[in-house]
Amino acid sequence: MSWSDLAMNGRILIVDDAMENIQILHHALRDEHDVLFALGGEKALQIAHNQMPDLILLDAVMPGMDGYEVCSALRSSAAVRDIPVIFVTALTHPEDETRALEAGAVDFISKPFNVAVVRARVRTQLTIKRQADAMRELTLTDALTGVANRRSFNETMENEWRRCARSNTTMALIMIDIDHFKNYNDAYGHQAGDVCLQQVSAAMKRCAGRPPDMLARYGGEEFIILLPQVGVDGAEVVAQRILDEVRLLKIPHKASSVGPEVTVSMGVSTVQPTEESDSSSLIRSADALLYRAKETGRNRYCMSPGD
Structure with a gap:
């Protein structure tokens, strides 16, 4: 054409x-x-x-x-x-x-x-x-996975932050990391690692399919999902769905301490944006919760310090 x-x-x-x-x-x-x-x-x-x-x-x-x-x-x-x-x-x-x-x-x-x-x-x-x-x-697209790249995420994040601030609605963010992905690459090779990234990103994309939702590759094996106009309950539904979808892939991972198959860990954070606040605070919160999910056993999501 x-x-x-x-x-x-x-x-x-x-x-x-x-x-x-x-x-x-x-x-x-x-x-x-x-x-x-x-x-x-x-x-x-x-x-x-x-x-x-x-x-x-x-x-x-x-x-x-x-x-x-x-x-x-x-x-x-x-x-x-x-x-x-x-x-x-x-x-x-x-x-x-x-x-x-x-x-x-x-x-x-x-x-x-x-x-x-x-x-x-x-x-x-x-x-x-x-x-x-x-x-x-x-x-604005990650060449390997076909999802949005970090630049695209940053642009969309700022636009949606302002939109949610104007409409007085909440926003959720899910930071996702493939567990022990470096070990996966060492065990199976980088070509297999690329296929793994493609399969996992496709599974995650199926879990957040509304028009305003965005899945982006944030760097390496780390992904991020933006959920405008979504509160705590909705974000938890998406996070649980991601865990289930990745498990259904049944991708072997003999080098993981979590289990025999590929898993993911997630940090889930929600906030009510305002015109005076900054979107970086939501990213930092989700990142801290992701760290907690990895520190407490992986293959899970954390939504608050007490999770």
Whole structure:
């Protein structure tokens, strides 16, 4: 499949205060794309955050919040800042185009617009976005296991921390370590160790399958699971499920002092994030509880100092 093929079937958000313009653009794009629309800037921002379009066609001059303000708001939000914006406007002066580009737009189309030109520029920007998304995916994914890497976890952790703080909801974190993994590598070889990491990470991923959940490889044989909007009881359910799933793998581990098969140890911590608090405290807590789980026999999880 070519990049141009991937530019089809995009989700396009059209933002214009004139319904006739929306209808023309909708008719031009509906055969190739899923088309959304908004008649004002505030509604456009709401749709952008809730439905995550691949591209936004944005009118510059609108009552209330104009296109430049909308574009600036999009660029200031980590969740939607990477959505490309094409200004579609009756303004034709060079300084208007310059202002649009400085606000963060990737292209500028003047009204009255040529439908063929609109289609072509939409395809071009979608192709560029899909390429950028693919490159970003490579930089945020652990090559061996296919789960998120530490950089991706750090970015997501900060975003979810702020989201939970705003919504006044709890967050849980599970720090996981494969027991005696160095001994496993020494006994079976690094190639077998890689396969073990892949099998265990796949099992853990099955245990935290909600859209906001994230499993990441934190380093070596250490993994971390982020569970936004999950409390103590929910986190314990996930931790117990992980123990059960890893046991079901029945991966032989003759060099383990825990038992004849691969096991994991976990530290489980929960917190109510606030705007003033720092996410690093939750990571430190989960790490300390993981250490306690390993010190008290491994193949278990600890949730508090008294576990």
